[in-house]
Amino acid sequence: MVHASIPSPPISSFNIGPLTIHFYALCILVGIVIAVWLTQRRLENQGAEKGIVIDIALWAVPFGIIGGRFYHVVTHPNDYFFAGADLWKTLYVWEGGLAIFGGIIFGGIGAFIACQRKGIRFWAFADALAPGLLFAQAFGRFGNYFNHELYGGPTTLPWGLQIESTNAAFPPGLPAGTLFHPLFLYEMIWNIGGAFLIIYIERRLRLHSGEVLALYFIWYGSGRAFFEWLRLDPTEFTFLGLKANVIAALLVAIAGIILFVVQRRRNLPYPESAYRPGREPxxxxxxxxxxxxxxxxxxxxxxxxxxxxxxxxxxxxx
Incomplete structure (x- = not known):
């Protein structure tokens, strides 16, 4: 019997004329807008031009979406490659399935190219982006809620998530009405809290030159490793008994620790501009x-x- 709990949304999309609008896609777009706005504000504090982040986002966002989708499809092959499968569905991003690790790698490549073209220091952009990226990921997790995905094991807690027994990821053997840990909500709270914490630490320690990005890697990687460990719909690849996403998240956290230590030891002077020398407008x-x-x-x-x-x-x- 279901008591106090979080119900799953009855719909995941709506129609406007011939167009079908998916809530997951809307959440992703809202997250991107927030990340762009906050990153722009932070870069302007370092002397960057208005609108410069839009120019960078035009490279980073498409690269990130392609990378995120590619990583998801590769780590969930049984969902897309089987007898009679519609291979076009590998492109249906609006139905869910954007892996942040692929998005970070490919999006970072796109951002690096754009920064080189615009004369922006890549570390300046990456540090400015870090808090906004956490806010964007929080909204992305809200999109998972509309898609009835990203949940953990059974729970009797009052904030347990209702998942219909017809859901493809519903664990076999459990009775209908079983509640699950709402991992999407846990990660939303983790990401939002991390964004504010990183901004606070940045101001107190006057971080720069990749140190803010390093904190993002540490915070997000450690939290994501734990959430992936609890997740019931894991990737299909494991190594040494660990899910691929758990390993990837731990590697991200470790990379963050290394980056932070290296950059702090370099004791670089605080940059006066977001631009590379000679590229200031x-x-x-x-x-x-x-x-x-x-x-x-x-x-x-x-x-x-x-x-x-x-x-x-x-x-x-x-």
């Missing part, structure tokens, strides 16, 4: 014909060129 003052309405636009110009423009402005107004 300059402000060129262009005076209109009537000399009364100067226009300001960003451009890559030398200090001498700016001084020359300012001198012309003064001569024209004297």
């Amino acid at each position: 300059a402000v060129v003052v262009r005076v209109s014909d009537d000399r009364q309405h100067p226009e300001v636009e960003p451009a890559e110009a030398s200090t001498g060129a700016i001084a020359s423009e300012l001198d012309k402005t003064r001569q024209g107004t004297e």
